[in-house]
Amino acid sequence: MLVQKIVEGCPCLLYLNLSYTLVTNKTLRELSRSCLSLQYLSLAYCYKFTDKGFLYLTTGKGWRNLIHLDLSGCTQMTVNGFRYIADGCPALKEIVINDMPTLSDSCILVSALLAKCHCLSAISLGNSAPVIFSFFHCMCSLGNNQLTDVSWKALCSSSQGLRRLHAAECPRMTDVGLRSVASLKNLQYLDISFCSRCVSFDVGILYLTEGSSASKLKELNVSHCSHITDTSVMSIAQRYRVSFHIHTLQSKLHLLGMATLEGIRLKKLVLAECVCVTDAGIEQKLCKNVRDLEHVDVSHCAALTDAAVRSFAFYCRGLVTLRMSDCPKMTDMAVQYLTSGSQYLRELDVSGCILLTDRSVRHLERICPPLCSIMMACCIGISRAAALKLQSRVAYWEHSNDDPTCWFGQIVHPVIKPIRTNDTLEITEQHSVMTTTAST
Known part of the structure; x- marks a missing residue:
């Protein structure tokens, strides 16, 4: 009743967060009728509604402008629910379906999210390990397996518009999977934290830095990847070292009143729990080359000393955030x-x-x-x-x-x-x- 009063009194509502509430199908029906301008909706961990609630999307006009939808933890969702979403949300750009251990390929395949939601550019699947292959490619049907390199290849080849990819805690991702991710041309954000079972993540990082994805990447999270070493740091540094030179050139062009250039600028790097990264990797490789870094996390990197911090302070002059918790050698x-x-x-x-x-x-x-x-x-x-x-x-x-x-x-x-x-x-x-x- 309260939500009904809100949506009736706020016809121009753009943002609505109903996560962890007891909303029902009746609430979804009111949203489809009244919220014609709604763009952001979170129903995360709401368990009272059913697929029927999304059926109203196909008859109403309330969700036609929706661009972001969070359904994390809504394990009651089935095939029909995702089908209704695909039919009723043509402008959808981002969908979050974290913590969905019951999610099956048939849900995504039948609903044809990738086929019908042509604007879709960001998918979050955190802790939804049992998502099967046909989510990424309708020709793949290999049973209730976890995401493997075949899945990543299918996803990346059919979704070149992806800008954000949250692939944390995908234990079967390997360097081969990262090579597929590296083919994404518009990728700006990548989280592969807790993917620590790869054979050699240094090789995977090399694929990333040499692939198309590096051209626009601004945020990279490789935390809790124990195979990351100074070799990976060197790969990142070599790819983004052009950033500093472009930045210098931009300053000169600006002073001359001329048009500036857009360079490759990695802004955020998370290396937390990368225990094999040393001062040499940070000081000699990373900081001297990637000087545009603004947000850095080296928490629990026990090998780092004051020398690493000195490098961040001296070279990364635009540093805004530094997390170095549990670095016992810092003085x-x-x-x-x-x-x-x-x-x-x-x-x-x-x-x-x-x-x-x-x-x-x-x-x-x-x-x-x-x-x-x-x-x-x-x-x-x-x-x-x-x-x-x-x-x-x-x-x-x-x-x-x-x-x-x-x-x-x-x-x-x-x-x-x-x-x-x-x-x-x-x-x-x-x-x-x-x-x-x-x-x-």
Whole structure:
């Protein structure tokens, strides 16, 4: 009833998040009747509606402009539901179907999402391992197997328009599968985290950096891939080193009042839990070449030292976010490098860096602002009194003296505590505790 009142009173509604609610088929019927402008809808983890609710899509006009749909965890969906979605959402660009262990190929094949939704450019299948091959190619019917290289080849050959690909936790992806992904010409975001069973991920990364996908790639997540080494870092550096030179040329052209060029710019790189990456890979290969990096995560890369941070601070002058939690070799010198060279740094996570002391806090005080988020969980060398000096100067603050072995035996995303600033209360971000195979 409440949703009905909302949609009736807001005919121009564009964004609606109903995740984790008890919405029913009646709600979906009202949406199809009233929300003619709706573009974004999340029904994630809503279990009360059935396929019949999506039948209204084929008769109403409410979802004709929908471009993003999240159905994560809606395990009650069957063949008919996906068929109705394909018929009723012709403008659909992004569909999220994470956590769907019951999802079968027939659902996707019969609904013909790829065939009918011609604008579809982003698919998320996180933790939906049993999705079978005909999702990617109607000629493949190999039973209830997990995604393999055959699947990735079929998907990438038939979906060249994909811009975002979330392929985390796909245990049967190998270097051959990455070679298929590398053929995507418009790929901007790629997440292959937790795909750690590949024979040699260094070869797969080489395919990526030499393939068509590298031409527009801006975000790459290879966290928890234990086979990633400095060789992969070198491949990334060699591909994107042209970025710095183009950036320099752009500056000169701008000063001359001439048109600028659009270069290949990798903006975000997640290497968390890539335990084989060393200072040499970061300093000598990555940072000297890929200077456009703005967001970097090297959490749990135990081999890294202050030298790696020095490279980020000196070469990546536009660095905005740096996460280096549980890097036990980092010292106060690393923080000093950051505060001296990273003038745009806004978010820093040094949780579990046990060698940091109150001296690091004094360094950080100099860059608050622009630094507005600081996480120092399990920093046993930083006193509470010193840490509190930063609390009033940042929007997000977190500190504890807990024993790191109690936290980092598991991967913990620290709680960001709500801080009052300018009489407003910031929202608390929850954390998740998982085993050592958890994602960032």
